[in-house]
Amino acid sequence: MPAFDVQQFRQQFAFFQQQPEWVYLDNAATMHKPLVVIDAVTQFYQQYNSNVHRGAHQLSQQATILFEQARSTVASYINARHLHEVIFCSGATAALNQIAFGLMHTVLQPGDRILLTQLEHHANIVPWQLHCQRHGVIIDVVPLTADHRIDLVAYEQLLALGPKVVSFSHISNVLGHIQPVAEMVRLAKAAGALTVIDGAQGIVYQQPDMQQLDCDFYVFSGHKLYGPTGIGVLYGKTEQLKHLTPIFAGGEMIDSVSFINTSFNKLPFRLEAGTPNIAGALGLSAAIEWLQKYNNEQLVLHKSLLLKEFYNGLTFIKGIDILSSSVHNAGIVALNVDSEHPADVAELLNQQQIAVRSGQHCAMPLFSYLARPGAIRCSFAAYNTLDDVNRCLLALEQTVEILTA
């Protein structure tokens, strides 16, 4: 395989031609989309637009075939056993809400426990909180070690309390740390718990293999995998998806309805109420097919080179407080300028057209643990270049200079 050519890769993103002056380092929030994805969405609306699973006409049948092909692309990408194990939804947040809602009273009974970790995104905390409070389910939280990683010793101790469900992120959206998910799933299964993985940040780092990972649920959003917004995936093992009470009802998810009783359609339709985001699914599928033309190891290597350069450059800037560790890091660096508010740092970077996120990144429990008011987050993607890294470093230097003048 030829060496990874970042310019060739980057050229496929019209955004960078439209906005050449910007350094985009907010990839953990959302990624740019290659032309093939934008084309797939446009092409659907221009050539095939029809509703799926319902029309008597050929157009609808064609749209249905494309939509189901998209499901098949996703299923084989994550190596699901069955197509119906891929449920399309609007994103990771929707998927986690469906799982938390859906397990109440089927798997989770009053007095049961579930296990989360200190570094979760609010999307993997609040849905659980909402439903656990109403149903009397207890939430335990795995603490972190001194280097801000999940404390596996404490994890095992908390697993001994017998949680029915364990839910954790594949990669921290703030710190970029890669969690030992395979080990965590193995331990949870040995303790008899169902496992939910929030793969919102993990999906673009690694092609996850559902059969090998053997988790019960894995969720992600298309827009963090070069795909469109408003489409995401809830993967679940067949036998666990059956436990999920649908959070939404109506449309194709129903088999027969009377005012006495309604019986539900089979999977995956039972969990896909209403008209799905058809164009989104096709866009996501196009993103995956496009991405598979590249060797993921090369993309990961490229990102790790950017990261190395960035960490190296940071050591030359005075007063930088780095929260992310450089080892087992997927390409996200959270940092502060000593005793300065992250909002000020982000504003000065913004003036220099460096796009980063600042604040608490939907992870307030993590920040109260870190005892910081927030941080700025630089998140790298495979289309970022060494020039991006250097421009960000220069801008940070200028920022520190202004702030400490």
Add this chain to the structure above:
Amino acid sequence: MTLEQLLADTKPVLLDIQQRDLAEIEQAKDWQAKYRVLMQLGKKLPAIPEKMKQPELLVKGCESRAWLMHYHDKATDKHYFVLDSEARIVKGLMAIMLCLVNGMTTAELCQFDLCHKFDQLNLKPYLSQSRGNGLTAMASRIKQCCK
């Protein structure tokens, strides 16, 4: 520290900002120069003591926390403000807002178009909704004081 003291300390600073710093910001050659002034503004204003930063003074809608104290002198019908923020640039921008309205009567405050004035000062970009800096929230909070 009392509100009276804070008001007394804040008033001359806001006046000074209005009379001197605004011109400097307008004349700033580049963004660096503009931001250097903005940061100095934040530093000039007296800080609200921690004890006085009651939750009801928080201006919602900021990524950084900001507090606004308001005093209406009924005898003269004039409005006075005290401000603090965790973030220095935000504090500087908010100070500019305040210096424009500090000491206004109720009628003046009601009529005053903050956004227009910000525009004139070439500061309009900071007012956009999407910026989590809370300036829009601060503007509407100030406006509420004349209700």
